[in-house]
Amino acid sequence: MPVSQRSQSRVFPFAAIVGQEEMKLALLLNVIDPRIGGVMIMGDRGTGKSTTIRALADLLPGIEVVAGDPYNSAPDDPDLQSSEVRQRLDHGETLPVEQRQVPMVDLPLGATEDRLCGTIDIEKALSEGVRAFEPGLLAKANRGLLYVDEVNLLDDHLVDVLLDSAASGWNTVEREGVSVRHPARFVLIGSGNPEEGELRPQLLDRFGMSVEVRTVRDPELRVQVVDQRTRFDADPDGFASEVAEQQATIAARVVEARERLGSVQLDPDLRIRISAVCGELDVDGLRGDIVTNRAARALAALEGRSEVQESDVARVVACCLRHRLRKDPLEQIDSGDRVVKVFCKVFEQAEPEDMEAFQLALAS
Incomplete structure (x- = not known):
């Protein structure tokens, strides 16, 4: 909870x-x-x-932590425990646990x-x-x-x-x-x-x-943002109650996704094409490949699936690669748009005419 x-x-x-x-x-x-x-x-x-x-x-x-521990040590995971906590466990001490x-x-x-x-x-x-x-x-x-x-x-x-x-x-x-x-x-x-x-x-x-x-440039969205902030400032508890159900739904999805993550599969063909995108963009090193794989798996887990789809890769690829591209001061195109163009080429999809609309469509 x-x-x-x-x-x-x-x-x-x-x-x-x-x-x-x-x-x-x-x-x-x-x-x-x-x-x-x-x-x-x-x-x-x-x-x-x-x-x-x-x-x-x-x-x-x-999260459950060892009571009084300044490092938020986990009671049951050695990799998340301080040396003091591990020593206490080695001596057979039963450690008090609290929720933080x-x-x-x-x-x-x-x-x-x-x-x-x-x-x-x-x-x-x-x-x-x-x-x-x-x-x-x-x-x-x-x-x-x-x-x-x-x-x-x-x-x-x-x-x-x-x-x-x-x-x-x-x-x-x-x-x-x-x-x-x-x-x-x-x-x-x-x-x-x-x-x-x-x-x-x-x-x-x-x-x-x-x-x-x-x-945000859209006038209606700007008004919506201002109205929500005004309502929250006037009555924080009442406003929180109005969105409590949505808040609980998102929190539950995150917990379920964490549990599901280990079982999410990423097809070898998708992995090859992700690396092809990184190679086509001249991304240095392998961090781009690794992060894109992990982000796509996390997104599939968030969506309640056990297998990564092309659409998952499409939604995360720009975020994972745009900051790894070599900057050309004479180039006018946005780095995220460059990633999308190469993604569409490698994944054999039609290149969108409106990049911003493309990203919004993926997010919805």
């Missing part, structure tokens, strides 16, 4: 968010399969990026490496012989979401640390010969405005998916 107590924090419901279907889908797929590698969301200011991410955390079901909401951690722009990774009290470690470790934000984010707004303005070194931890699932802090290692498995979500600078290509490539969000 979702942790409904979060309604007290007045989070706008995920089910009530209008538009931005590509962003919402990318976020859902990453919580179904965190191995996809996170989401980079680039777009205009005021397009609901932060609102949607916080709504996602509020949507997710609670999925952690949602914001990384402020001014954060230091110590704030992110944690600090070791060297003096205490040397004088008392104990590992005096103060956990950082990576520890708090374990088994949850780590959100970095304006990630393109974050120091590159910190971005490297984030991406390394997100990829390995562990955070290691070493100071003066003292080393501490703890689990740090989280869905990394970055957002930013391209007008304020872009990430280096080699860093951008390590985000599993990339989404471009734009300001």
Whole structure:
């Protein structure tokens, strides 16, 4: 069951968010399969990026953790346990368990490496012989979401640390010969405005998916967004009650998709054609192939199917590959449109005349 107590924090419901279907889908797929590698969301200011991410955390079901553990250690999964918890289990101790909401951690722009990774009290470690470790934000984010707004303005070194931890699932802090290692498995979500600078290509490539969000131009949709926000601000609890059934349905689909994911099959022919798309686009490395495969499987699981279809690949391929393309400053075509054109060529589908309409049709 979702942790409904979060309604007290007045989070706008995920089910009530209008538009931005590509962003919402990318976020859902990453919580179904965190191995996809996170989401980079680039777009205009005021397009609901932060609102949607916080709504996602509020949507997710609670997790069981070892009571009092600062790393949100799982009671029954060694890969998600701190060394202290494993030692207690090795000594035969029965650990108390409690239910917690999925952690949602914001990384402020001014954060230091110590704030992110944690600090070791060297003096205490040397004088008392104990590992005096103060956990950082990576520890708090374990088994949850780590959100970095304006990630393109974050120091590159910190971005490297984030991406390394997100990829390995562990955070290691070493100071003066003292080393501490703890689990740090989280869905990394970055957002930013391209007008304020872009990430280096080699860093951008390590985000599993990339989404471009734009300001809604349709007048009726804009009015709908404004009306919903006004109603929510006036009566958060009443508004949440109106969409509670839809919210519960989405949450249940996510839980079922996680359970189904391991049994979803991806036909060898589809895998070959996915790799053909990556080759045709001159995508460096194999991350694009791997992420597209994982995202397509997660989407099939979300849709309640045990086998990936071409339409699943069509819906995720642009998000998985657009940020991995080599940029040509003289080329006018949007990178997502380039991906769609090559997809249509490899999958022998008619190329759409209106790319935006094509994406909207896939999302509906």
